[in-house]
Amino acid sequence: MSQVRRAPLADQAAELLLERIRAGEWPLGAKLPGETTLGPQLGVGRSTVREAIRQLAGRGVLATRQGAGVFVTALDATEDWDVVLRRTDILSVIEARIAIESEAAALAAVRRTPQDLRAIRRALSQREGHSGLDDYVDADMRFHRAVVTAAHNPILLELFDGFVPRLREAMIEMLRINQPKDGDTDHGAHAQLVEAIAEHDVTGAGQASREHLEQLKVGLEGQR
Template sequence: MQIQRKTLAQEVAERLIEGILNEEYPVGEKLPIEPELMKIYGVGRSSIREAIKILSIKGVLSVQQGVGTFVVSKNIQESLDIQMSKAEIEEVLEVRSLLDSKIAAKAAINHTEKELKAIKAYLDLREQLAEENKAQECYLADINFHVAIAEACGNTLLMDIYKIASKNILRSFETNHNNNTHSFKISQNIHTELYNSIESKDPERAALIAQKIVEKLYY
């Protein structure tokens, strides 16, 4: 599965949270009616309803049928996704680097043939786009190669945390690689080694190579 962008409902939910924390929507007060919220946030009715559902589950809003939707709490614990989107990129990279070796080792043990094919497909796409110097597409292919490995690791929690971190890695690629793919060409061989170690079910080697990639030891 590729990295997915936030849904409109999730974005609206985050904007509503900001409004609640900023006292734009005080606790005890009723939210504007749906048509007004649609106009404020520029989305359709279904996105507004889904956003309200998200915040109702979190205990922030209370929907009173026939009366309206009320703000009932400011005690909002930010999701890991939101926290990482606000974090410094160095912090996000550190989180991902702590997980890479463990995930690669588990993927070597637990992968299915379907998952292995997905990893290989992104590996090949990464190489093709690097050679064509299609930077943005190459960056996404690289991220999705590593996410595909996480999906093969057999641990849903590890996979979810890794996916959330990876969604924010694109920021560092855009900043650090100056819209070129030179380092991706250089590192293609070691990424191929990582794939081969997973394919051959060698967890120790997979962990070692994953750590080398983290440390940028490409030679």
């Protein structure tokens, strides 16, 4: 049985527990042995076991149920968002944006308020007046965020906020390689999205969002 050999003990204990879960020692929903059993197996004290369990609970792998024990709630830990993004291909990001933003646009067509629509129109206007690529990307993000905000779905907004701003530099670099050849057409595509949302055109809004981002994807693929 592998044991902890170096500090920090709680981190090492958590990783050993996770390895055993990944290996199938405890299936999904299984109850872990008690601290007095796990401690000797891992070569640590009960307080270290408790801290290791807290760590894995925070990563979604374990859950402590009052009076019942500790149970396996996932067979692996999700990676830190920043780590995932550092490894992510920009094409994968655009595909994720298509999934998030086309749905958000469709929902915005249903749920947008007059205030939302004013914010979207204002962001569209500001997007036209950019000076330089950095400003353009920032203005574009503000526009797309206004659309996602108008969907009134906090999960979609959190997903958007979680990865789009963190990939700002990648988006700038992508556009340096593949700038829109026709600024009027690009602006027109965004204006079409705004009008679909204004007219409560659910299908049109989702389609306009998807088609715009698909063009980005196609353009990037052409550079490979």
